[in-house]
Amino acid sequence: MPDVTGYRAKIGVIVPSTNTVVEHDVNKLAPHGITFHCGRMYVEQQAMGDHATFMGLQTQIRGSMSVALRDVMTAQPDLMMMGMSAPTFSGGVAGNEAFQKEVSDQIGGMPVTTGASACRAALEALDVKKISVFSPYQPVADEWVDQYFTEAGFDVVKVTGLRCPTATSIASVTPRDLVKVLEEIDTPETEAIVQVGTNLSFIRMADEAETWLGKPVVAINTATVWHTLRQAGFTDTVGGYGTIIREF
Template sequence: MDTPADVQADIRFDQGRHHRAKIGYVLLATEQTIEDDVHRLTPDGVGVHFTRIHIPDSITPATLAAQADLLADAARNILPDGSLDVICYACTSGSLVIGEDTVFRELRKGAPNAQPTSIITAVLRALNTLGARKIAVATPYLDEINRREADYMAATGLEIVNLQGLNLEKDSDMVRVTPAFIADFAQRADRPEADALFISCGALRSIDVVDALEDRLGKPVVCSNQAMVWDTLRRAGIDDAIAGYGTLLNKH
């Protein structure tokens, strides 16, 4: 009879299912769109791992700012063996309300071996990669968050030529806005002088319409979850072209 040591000596290991990269996402407790989008856009061999942090069903500057103190513990709950390559705070409005530097600092506390990023970081990187400086923006947010987003983006050197919001407060409402309405609303927010159109918020089902919108408008369209997945993949060294979801993922 084999001893436990004999059996263990014969164990064969490989790199597991996630042999290409491991990416973590810190989501709002109310989030209902991002997980589906991430799975849809992520190529085989890349592991995606999720955790959530508390927030009421009310997206305001105050509820978003309160998340800063929860980020480190949330990050600590994803693959504590230290094998995570990238970790992302998956909230556009939250990352700009809290600020990227604070987000990165808190994520590093919980996942010191992973590269930290956020959706607003991904969006700004995407727009820069596309060479877009004049931006039209469509959001579901309250006006006070819209003002913060416009100011945050403008402070990086972008020119916001128009920003239109839906004045929704509940995440549970944002996730139910139909893709057809998103496309029409975003087109109305666009301006001829804009180099690119940005549809903000991970709760919106924008990836369903981004490719068709680019064809309709004749310019790049960036949306939160598309930019986030592109950014996290590229940071993890994954350069696969992903067709059907806009120029960003397919060409960059």
């Protein structure tokens, strides 16, 4: 018998325990009859204000991922979505593919969507090549993002990180702060803007920014939900959160 609320599909979502935005976003984007269920990766030390602490945060996330996957699998999901982004960009295209396989192997071969793969698929659907990107990260992760998109065939015009001091402080970045960032990274040659960092609240603002920038703006949480749905064969569209999930 199908699940009463998730009667079309149940999607597992893996997030850091410090993340307060992904659950909000997926529930805003969820079509009727498709439900999202989170497993949380325990983060004890949330500092990420310099290279050493940022890399330490990544180690904590990877170290607790198996338990989060174990826990969310008890809900018997149909697909798995990764609700964190930095590790999915590490190592470029090959690194993302290895990450997806690692996760899929732990959950019996179930399809896995990552933020990196989702953003790539969204940009390909939008048929753009020249992009500018922003993140909440330290420079090392911005280098990962640059490498991934470059290897995927995109021309990265600009990439910048907000250098947030802790994992939870990412969620405190305001729309006013992001207006300044968008103005700084938008250039005449930029065909689309991409936001990465799943704890950065941007799904609604991305849609609004498209109207005054006159170009696609891809929020990673929107892209990842969109890609997960499309991989599962669902064609539902959602208005108010950007071109990618409204028109593709």
